Amino acid sequence: MAKLHRVDDRARGAFRARIKHFQKLGIVPSSPGRGKKISYEMEHVIIWAFCLELSQFGIDPTIIARFVRVLGYAIINIFENSSPSDDEKYFAFYPNIMSNWFYSEEVLLGTIKTDCFLASEISASEIAAEFGRRVALINLTRVKQELDAALGVAQG
Known part of the structure; x- marks a missing residue:
C-alpha cells in the first residue's frame, strides 16, 4: 500500500496509523493479538486501496467506513x-461533506452522491x-493497474 501511494519513508508512521485506524473502524480485519500474524485476502487489499484513494480527498475515515459498508462489494x-483491455472504470462522487445533510435515496451515501461508470459511457458534460x-x-x-504492479501481479 505504501508503494502504491508513494509514501515516503518519513511518512510511514503516519501511514501505518491510518491503516490501523481503518482496522479499528472494522474496514479490514485487525490483528488477532500481539505477535500473531494475520492473513489478508486480496479483497482486503482492494478495500484498503480504495479507502486510501478516498483519504487522498481528505475524507474522514468514519465516512470512508460508510462507503465501504455500502459499496465495498461493488468495488x-x-x-x-476487469482486465487491461476493458474501458477505464471510474468511481464518481459528489462531495458535500460540510453540509452534514443526510439523504435517504439509494444513490446517496450520507452527504455524498455516488456512481460508477465506464469512460466510454459518459462525457464531462454528462458528469456535470x-x-x-x-x-x-x-x-x-488505474488504481487496479498500479496495485497489481506494486504487488507484482502479472497483467493479463
Whole structure:
C-alpha cells in the first residue's frame, strides 16, 4: 500500500496509523493479538486501496467506513472482474461533506452522491449534469493497474 501511494519513508508512521485506524473502524480485519500474524485476502487489499484513494480527498475515515459498508462489494467486483483491455472504470462522487445533510435515496451515501461508470459511457458534460458544480473521480482501472504492479501481479 505504501508503494502504491508513494509514501515516503518519513511518512510511514503516519501511514501505518491510518491503516490501523481503518482496522479499528472494522474496514479490514485487525490483528488477532500481539505477535500473531494475520492473513489478508486480496479483497482486503482492494478495500484498503480504495479507502486510501478516498483519504487522498481528505475524507474522514468514519465516512470512508460508510462507503465501504455500502459499496465495498461493488468495488471488489469491479477490481476482480476487469482486465487491461476493458474501458477505464471510474468511481464518481459528489462531495458535500460540510453540509452534514443526510439523504435517504439509494444513490446517496450520507452527504455524498455516488456512481460508477465506464469512460466510454459518459462525457464531462454528462458528469456535470449528473453531479452539479463539484465532482470527484477515482480511476479504478488505474488504481487496479498500479496495485497489481506494486504487488507484482502479472497483467493479463
